[in-house]
Amino acid sequence: MQFSRAMRPIATLSIAALLGMSITSAADAASSLNPLAGNGGFTLTAVTDIELGSAHELEGSLAAGGDVISSTGSGDQFYSLVHSSAGSAGYSLPELDGSAVRLVAGGTFDRDASTGSIRVAGNGSTTSTQGEIRLGSADGLSVEARGAGVCVQAEGSSDCSPQSKVLEQSRNTQSVASVVDASAYETLVGDSGESALASVSNLIESGQIKDAITVEWPADTSQPMNGITLDLAEGHVNLLNIDASDLPDTDWKLAFGDVVPSASTPLLITITASAGDTLILPTETIGMYAQGSQNNLYAPFMLWNIVTPAKAAVSVTSSGIVPGSVLAPDADLTIGPGKTLIEGQIHAWALHVRNDGELHHYDFVPPLTPGEPEDPEPAPEPSVTPDPEPSESPDPEPSEKPSVTPEPSATPDPYPEPSEQPSSDEPSPEPSTPGTSSGELDHSVTADQNAAGASQGSTASSLPRTGADVTWPLTLAGGLVVAGAGAFAIDYAARRHGK
Known part of the structure; x- marks a missing residue:
């Protein structure tokens, strides 16, 4: 398929740009930022197109700078966007002019490139957060009233069945006239959001984050299903930098020692990948569902930062559930095959959702503060400096003085005898x-x-x-x-x- 938007050049931004504000003092320069604030609160975002390529569901929302495409097949199934089913309902939809929105495209619904249909259902949400749809253009399409809402379908057609390759939002009250909004994507995400996300990815990779400390990838990963254990530092931003080749090439589980990810102890994993790489993410993260399947304890505090060349095609896959958000601003990213149920938020240059599982929205919670990281090895300095001096300077003095200066013992007054x-x-x-x-x-x-x-x-x-x-x-x-x-x-x- 052809992407409808060229990749925007990403410039290195100042902290002010990252924060989306003007810095007026030194205190402002040290302000914290939400690393995924650039996605405008959406679950999925892409600079170009988003393809929904399975007959499953997204429990969340999406915003594509280009087109939205469905490749679910020619059957009678929709790819559904709902609020909550098996995942957590504890998130809010982005709003535009006072209305909650669940699907936004800077381009259009690309019916010609699609083989299936999309339904914005909003299950599990209140009436005010069902979510509307916004398209930058409806050229070559027809927008008709459907139920309480609308249906985007073939021009001149009255058929809104899933076999007809349609985009339907019929549960929430929405007018036909509100569907086309050429500025919606730019207002909610746009160039500034995309650039901020790319800059945050660079920031995480560089490690220039206050209170950050480096986590070591275990040398022995020969028993990956027993759990590859990471030892985190409590109260620090924990950074793990690995190459794609370091990941297991089979199913594996992620485990933690005494310290687990939390709001004060986030885990940011940077994976450096090349075009054509398939990254096998963990099948399970041990302990993440200690409080039930609708409450992933680690998802809000983990982030997978995938660093690639521009427009590099990379896949992430898992046979289970992956906690944490995925940030891949330069990647032509495919989710799947396999279950690959990601619980978090995802941003990429282009996004293809082809997994066999669902995607669940979890906001990334911990703020990050640009600055100097913690010294990962503070101990070596004191041990190197003191040792040589005591061993060299005290020894020569006592051995020389007795043999050179015997006079003091012979200088008493000669009259005592x-x-x-x-x-x-x-x-x-x-x-x-x-x-x-x-x-x-x-x-x-x-x-x-x-x-x-x-x-x-x-x-x-x-x-x-x-x-x-x-x-x-x-x-x-x-x-x-x-x-x-x-x-x-x-x-x-x-x-x-x-x-």
């Missing part, structure tokens, strides 16, 4: 010990150390011998020292006692 002599009548032992306790000099003393003075006493005697043999000069010098010391001691004692 004689001060005890008055109590003894034999003064000679005191001066007999300048070198050793036996009165003999230690001949290991070098000539340099001897020149420094005999007053260094026993401390100098411990130094190693490094010079020539100077025994006889030392002996002579020692004798003179002994004699002088003895005379000094006698004189000092006599003066102290008044003798």
Whole structure:
């Protein structure tokens, strides 16, 4: 089929554009944003066409920048858009001029490309939220009254049966004149919404989100049906970035450790894919229906961000139920084959719904704040810096000081020894010990150390011998020292006692 709208170039937007507001202060720059606000509250959005290709139902709403197409076959079944059946009814429809709308196309209902019909039924909703339809054009079509509402059918035809390839909304009160509205899509989504969604996808991929932390994909995924477990960080935006080739190529289950997705702990999974890839998403996420099948506990807090080249054809499939929204702004995205019951919101460049299951609306709840992510590895820095310094600087100092500076132990006052002599009548032992306790000099003393003075006493005697043999000069010098010391001691004692 031919898409009716060319892809719009996506420019990098400022945070102001992402938020859809003017930044007037630093506080505004750090404001939070709803990452899927650009889709205007719709369940399915596409820059170009949306094809509904199975005989199942969408519990939600859709907006296509291009055409809406039905390829359900030529039987007697409609593809139905309802409010709630098996899923949650806790969401609101977008509104235009005070009226709730469930199906909007910037182009038209492409009857020529269709093989089936679409019915906007609105089951499970109140009268005010049944939802109307809006088309940018009805060229080549006929819009007729049908029940309380309208039927878009072949020009000049009065047949609104499903075999006639029609778009019917007959339950909610709607006038024929209200169907064609060329500005409806631009007002509700438009260029600004599409660009914001593309920029949010880039933001998530880059990880530039405040309080974000990186989650690791397990190295061992050999038992995928036992659950591939992700360990989330409580109170953080959890980011998982993987390549399409990292996903299992068979059915698998997703599990969580002690922390599960929540409003304060969202999980954003970026999958980098190439044209032609088929991404097998989990068959089950363990624990998501702990409170019943109409309350998926994880769907509002999970988002699958699929990054592809422009207009790349990529498929997502699952044999079960996939929680979370899908953001694929550059992909020509096919949902299915297989059950592939997605519970969330979906945005793509072009969208083909060909699954065997339903699609259920869940708003993505947690806001995101652009900014610096958390450091995923804060611990290594302190462990690297302190270790080398204690091991290098303390060791050399104690080993050098004792061998280089022995003088302090030999510098006390030379007079303490004689001060005890008055109590003894034999003064000679005191001066007999300048070198050793036996009165003999230690001949290991070098000539340099001897020149420094005999007053260094026993401390100098411990130094190693490094010079020539100077025994006889030392002996002579020692004798003179002994004699002088003895005379000094006698004189000092006599003066102290008044003798």
